[in-house]
Amino acid sequence: MAQAYFHSVTLDKDRCKGCTNCIKHCPTEAIRVRGGKAVIIAERCIDCGECLRVCPYHAKKAVTDKFESIHDYKFKIALPAPSLYGQFGPKYTRPQIVNALRKIGFDYVFEVARAAEIVTNATLEYMNNDKVKRPVISSACPAVVRLIQVSFPSLIENLLKIESPMEVAATLSRQEVNKKYGIPAEDIGVFFISPCAAKVTSVKAPYEDKVSKVDRVLSFKDIYIPLLEVMKKDNDKQEPFSLSSAIGVAWAGTGGESEALNKGRRIAVHGIKNVNDILEQAAQDKLDDIDFIEALACPEGCLGGPLAVENPFIAKVNLKNEIENIRKSRAHSVHKIDNVERLVWKSTVEYRPIMKLDDDMMKALEKMQKIDELTEGLPGLDCGACGAPSCRALAEDIVLGSAKETDCIFKLRKKVTDIAYQLYEIEDINLSGNEKYQNFTLPNRKTEE
Amino acid sequence: MKKAVIVRDYTIPANDFTIAGEASSNVRKILTQLGVSPNVVKRASIAMYEAEINAVIHGKGGNAHVEIDENKIYIVISDEGPGIADLELAMQEGYSTAPDSIREMGFGAGMGLSNMKKHADILDIDTEVNRGTTVHITVYFNSDKKI
Ligand SMILES: Nc1ncnc2c1ncn2[C@@H]1O[C@H](COP(=O)(O)OP(=O)(O)OP(=O)(O)O)[C@@H](O)[C@H]1O
Ligand code: SF4
Ligand SMILES: [Mg+2]
Numbered sequence: 133m134a135q136a137y138f139h140s141v142t143l144d145k146d147r148c149k150g151c152t153n154c155i156k157h158c159p160t161e162a163i164r165v166r167g168g169k170a171v172i173i174a175e176r177c178i179d180c181g182e183c184l185r186v187c188p189y190h191a192k193k194a195v196t197d198k199f200e201s202i203h204d205y206k207f208k209i210a211l212p213a214p215s216l217y218g219q220f221g222p223k224y225t226r227p228q229i230v231n232a233l234r235k236i237g238f239d240y241v242f243e244v245a246r247a248a249e250i251v252t253n254a255t256l257e258y259m260n261n262d263k264v265k266r267p268v269i270s271s272a273c274p275a276v277v278r279l280i281q282v283s284f285p286s287l288i289e290n291l292l293k294i295e296s297p298m299e300v301a302a303t304l305s306r307q308e309v310n311k312k313y314g315i316p317a318e319d320i321g322v323f324f325i326s327p328c329a330a331k332v333t334s335v336k337a338p339y340e341d342k343v344s345k346v347d348r349v350l351s352f353k354d355i356y357i358p359l360l361e362v363m364k365k366d367n368d369k370q371e372p373f374s375l376s377s378a379i380g381v382a383w384a385g386t387g388g389e390s391e392a393l394n395k396g397r398r399i400a401v402h403g404i405k406n407v408n409d410i411l412e413q414a415a416q417d418k419l420d421d422i423d424f425i426e427a428l429a430c431p432e433g434c435l436g437g438p439l440a441v442e443n444p445f446i447a448k449v450n451l452k453n454e455i456e457n458i459r460k461s462r463a464h465s466v467h468k469i470d471n472v473e474r475l476v477w478k479s480t481v482e483y484r485p486i487m488k489l490d491d492d493m494m495k496a497l498e499k500m501q502k503i504d505e506l507t508e509g510l511p512g513l514d515c516g517a518c519g520a521p522s523c524r525a526l527a528e529d530i531v532l533g534s535a536k537e538t539d540c541i542f543k544l545r546k547k548v549t550d551i552a553y554q555l556y557e558i559e560d561i562n563l564s565g566n567e568k569y570q571n572f573t574l575p576n577r578k579t580e581e
Numbered sequence: 582m583k584k585a586v587i588v589r590d591y592t593i594p595a596n597d598f599t600i601a602g603e604a605s606s607n608v609r610k611i612l613t614q615l616g617v618s619p620n621v622v623k624r625a626s627i628a629m630y631e632a633e634i635n636a637v638i639h640g641k642g643g644n645a646h647v648e649i650d651e652n653k654i655y656i657v658i659s660d661e662g663p664g665i666a667d668l669e670l671a672m673q674e675g676y677s678t679a680p681d682s683i684r685e686m687g688f689g690a691g692m693g694l695s696n697m698k699k700h701a702d703i704l705d706i707d708t709e710v711n712r713g714t715t716v717h718i719t720v721y722f723n724s725d726k727k728i
Binding site for chain 2: 283285286412415416417418421483485487488489490491493494496497498500501504
């Protein structure tokens with residue numbers, strides 16, 4: 133299943149105007165504008181979805197599976213991400229949403245929130261071990277894990293090596309269904325209902341040799357209207373069995389995962405730039421008095437996921453509302469799990485040195501030197517007109533062979549002026565003597581330097 | 582052909598904690614691009630950060646000079662601050678003259694110099710009272726010093 137560099141985040145060429153919004157916001161400098169269109173450098177992309185958010189023309193899209201693909205399986209399990217409950221206003225509560233999932237075609241619903249509670253328990257256990265490197269950094273957000281893999285290799289050892297709630301939900305729901313109904317594994321299809329592009333990638337192209345237990349990923353955007361229609365028609369408020377408590381539901385927003393731990397010094401950071409800043413500090417050992425870092429790539433966490441329908445701040449109120457309802461009506465029955473070891477990663481993720489200039493140190497040094505020289509000669513405006521996010525990034529591209537100096541409009545202008553002068557000198561054209569060129573003056577060469 | 586050496590110079594402002602650390606974070610990126618191993622990158626950038634922050638807090642600001650060749654990174658952090666009267670004492674873990682206001686910001690545990698020593702392959706400190714302090718840090722790329 134894993135393909136080299138599969139990415140959910142892709143470009144819609146027809147919509148792209150070749151502006152510079154996305155190249156400037158990409159945290160790994162993975163986008164260039166070439167030939168008037170954005171190009172995503174696959175090995176650098178971490179699927180954070182930042183470009184989807186900033187593109188004014190909606191030219192970036194996240195590829196997900198089609199809703200119709202549920203018919204590929206005899207028995208269909210839905211795994212709704214807890215952020216789904218934030219997509220609907222106070223009229224529609226969680227039991228209704230879960231019931232509606234069944235009515236639009238799923239045979240079974242297993243809340244990812246339930247798995248999140250199990251992950252919380254596993255995390256507490258994991259952190260009981262003093263030997264575990266602090267601060268422990270959550271691995272729930274795949275975009276953050278990939279950012280660490282490419283930019284902060286020294287923090288790989290800090291990653292929480294516990295399966296994500298999505299994966300835990302996939303495993304447990306399969307077992308539950310098999311036990312309850314005796315359905316054979318090959319008949320079961322597990323569908324993650326997702327606000328997240330990065331999760332699509334982590335299902336289709338998991339880290340290293342990992343294999344995802346999820347079969348398909350459906351976008352909130354594709355499922356929102358069908359759910360709403362069902363809920364409008366028949367308002368089934370009857371509470372389904374084994375819903376999660378408030379703890380798991382709170383994972384949808386920022387602070388949910390870290391607060392659930394309920395002990396130690398914990399940071400909850402969200403938004404890819406903020407995450408980058410915190411990881412920067414952690415990489416310099418400045419956060420060794422922190423026990424746990426919850427880091428989510430999207431603003432307001434998964435509620436702000438690129439496939440979410442509702443504005444993240446409104447979704448936050450909706451979720452808060454739901455959490456209060458749960459607290460009023462349900463006890464804190466966190467699902468216990470016996471052998472936590474089962475949830476621990478079998479293998480770790482690896483450093484992906486994509487920023488490296490060359491495998492050979494000497495050559496890398498020479499390239500860096502060349503980049504320094506070129507950068508020196510560029511105007512330093514970081515205007516983006518060349519298609520690279522900064523003058524230095526252009527210099528890197530030139531040295532790595534994917535761009536040329538005259539991609540810089542200032543360099544181009546100077547070159548054109550130089551050529552004009554050369555022609556002038558070769559031809560010895562006397563412009564002022566020619567009536568046709570009376571109003572023509574060559575640009576002053578000195579000031580153009 | 583001349584040996585390739587990458588050189589960087591940074592100004593370290595006095596008493597500005599927000600900018601302090603920018604130089605070491607920049608150096609971290611350069612080393613990563615050069616393909617230096619994560620462990621070495623981490624050690625060099627932590628040692629440099631500690632020296633940088635000392636120049637900010639104790640040394641009234643100063644300069645950072647960095648040279649990188651194929652074998653090592655050599656970092657010089659210099660200031661013209663008060664200097665260190667008793668270097669041996671200052672090197673001891675827990676010794677600090679940082680005022681309370683600095684401690685409140687989470688600095689002043691007296692761990693910086695010993696941390697530098699721990700992470701650097703070579704640490705040289707020239708200091709003279711009322712003249713200033715210069716810290717020389719060398720980290721070799723093939724060194725297997727673990728932290
Ligand atoms: N550049 C400097 N100029 C003057 N004094 C210095 C300088 N660097 C260190 N010192 C002196 O040495 C002491 C110990 O330095 P060290 O870096 O080990 O600890 P600290 O800076 O006080 O605290 P920490 O580094 O843990 O935040 C300082 O408190 C200060 O008195
Ligand atoms: S914050 Fe949530 S929605 Fe956004 S990338 Fe991370 S896991 Fe996906
Ligand atoms: Mg110090």
